[in-house]
Amino acid sequence: MAYDTLSSRGRATANTSMRKILTPILADNYDPETNPTGYVNMGTAENYIMTPAVSKFANQTIRTTSKTFTYGQGPWGSSRLRRAMASHMSRHFHSVYPIDADDILFANGITSLCELIAFTIAEPNDAILLPSPIYQAFQTDFSAKAGLKCVFAPFHGSDQFAPECITYYEQAYQKAEANGTKIRGLLLCNPHNPLGKCYPRSALIALMRFCQSHEIHLLADEVYALSVYDINDDAAEPFTSVLSFDSSEYIDRNLLHVLYGFSKDFASGGLRLGCMHTRNPALMDAVGAITQFAWSGSMNELVAVSMLEDQSWLDGFVAESRRLLAQGNLLVRDILDGKGIPYFKGSNAGFFIWMDLRPWLPEANDKGEVLEDAWDREAELVKRFSENKLYFTDGKSLSAEEAGWFRVIFSQEQTVVKEGFRRLFKILGV
């Protein structure tokens, strides 16, 4: 009976519920003292090492007023919050123009902003173009409600951070259009998740020209903009925001949009607060007309604006975060190097290392049945991780081109990271 009460889209959605999958992982966290047999979560990209500093700051500074509990200035973010963010982005993204607070709109995270933008720039069954691999949630963000398809550009071993990557985007674009799928935008994740690498200006310009040539939107998700650090790796690039150079000769300003938020650089995923910066007034109007569904709320805003306005605290916080992230990145490199496990080189940003377990994919399942397909082998390895309460995001979820890659989250206590690898190596037998 219960399923019969739903619509076709409701039934399709019901079968994808994260609630059942994530609840056991999120409710049973490993702790060396209190829960040594719990889940080692090396899958969720959170800046765990910096959350205590945010909490301490919040407890010292947050004072509500009666206005905090009203609708305030509405769902788009207060003018005070938008001004503080405009100033933050102008400074840290080295914007070539002063960002206007009215060109910023807040919502409860980039997840929601992707969904709202998808709704407003595309019809159902239109598509968004993304590189492969890419952060797994984008697929749901664009498709689950707004009904877009995701088209992934594969790079066949070529450098997707070089301007020549456009060849592969162009191929994916032409193939989709030939199949009757209209591409409406390209999602750029810079610094890249899960690769942890930044795009050089030359590649950004090539991507802008590509979007302009097809008159499609370029959505620049720069949520890891400040989580970039010095690593002794020749393949690494410094971070360059799309705002940091004059792009007017490459792309119409109506097609270029930046997404940012508090989940990563501010270690505050729990605040559910992200923003869009755009100078497309029609897009601002359209998203602004449905932001009430993505309203984050005033307690979250209060913490966020306090962090943004205390520049000296924030500078110290970001410096410490960078120091610890670099340490975590190096720790994982050392551990993997010690076992001869390869990984993607060039990462100096974000919370992750892209680990190559292709040589360790099991050839058979635990019933001894031979697994011909590489993705079945990856799924078998995921099953073994799960049996040992170990969680990495797998390559399939991250739309990898080839089976066997996993994203390792290192932005947590070293004891947790080490326990994770202890379990991993036992499973792999290395």
Add this chain to the structure above:
Amino acid sequence: MAYDTLSSRGRATANTSMRKILTPILADNYDPETNPTGYVNMGTAENYIMTPAVSKFANQTIRTTSKTFTYGQGPWGSSRLRRAMASHMSRHFHSVYPIDADDILFANGITSLCELIAFTIAEPNDAILLPSPIYQAFQTDFSAKAGLKCVFAPFHGSDQFAPECITYYEQAYQKAEANGTKIRGLLLCNPHNPLGKCYPRSALIALMRFCQSHEIHLLADEVYALSVYDINDDAAEPFTSVLSFDSSEYIDRNLLHVLYGFSKDFASGGLRLGCMHTRNPALMDAVGAITQFAWSGSMNELVAVSMLEDQSWLDGFVAESRRLLAQGNLLVRDILDGKGIPYFKGSNAGFFIWMDLRPWLPEANDKGEVLEDAWDREAELVKRFSENKLYFTDGKSLSAEEAGWFRVIFSQEQTVVKEGFRRLFKILGV
């Protein structure tokens, strides 16, 4: 150029942006001391008189931990919050069964829950049935993104709180179906907004039978459940929750759902926190699979759970809120009675009085042009209110059957209410 970059649904949405309409009202609030020429907002239904108590409570009790800033247990509300709400609803709604915390799902307000439910129970262009008049936001909640139509049942002067109201719902249902529109649910707002009246059990049973007979969902929005007070008015009814009696012989449990939240009874609209209670597992799965787009965030949750868990504070808060709401209701009745302005009788709940200005609708606009249509006359009066920085929600927005009705919000300082009526009477010339 900018509009050309949007999809058809995006362009349609862009033209409805609340951002431009609401910003001047929300940013220029009347204050007798600091802004005597500002907007008197008697339109937004907030419990302004009780927000200082919430703020005081929050400042005394809220302490974050590092976990506060993580994704916690996910977007559905922590188990602690859901347990506290289950206990609260069991107690205050006099539930006939103990409510299970797993049958509660949180999101950033009932607005979002309506949208998520609409998405999952109906196809685009299916419809939801609502009484007339009704809280204006429902129309956007169900239509803006989920694409539902709203079908309003008119009552032609009959009592819509009597079981016989079913006749009119049935007429509206048959008319819609005859036009090819599939009705998928009925929205019950109890206590009713904007009428401020509660439904007797007999009417609730009739509505349940009606929904069962057509196998459509009954969405019971009980967000004003505790904002009910004693008023010397024979037409008033005590509040009866759909949970407070055994409904199993009237409606399948898979079709009955309750919506509740913190915006009204807890004077915390800024927290963006509402919940759905359902025993339909498929609906729970479906909504749970897209709740990440409606995630309220942990700071909001922290305040909410603290209020729910401190029963002695909450009991005092609710008692004081009821006392002040009764006072506000009586004040508006007195003021209107003093001028001979009629209003809907029977209100003992919520923050509003439904005021009848039909006799004062202007017959011509300020250019002297005669207005034939009553709705044009109402619009002309709204324009005059706006010119005098006075804001009531008008009957047209509230889907009234007849032009000339306005919703008066009295849950605010008496000085504000009195200033609003001073301006109103000047405009009406009474």
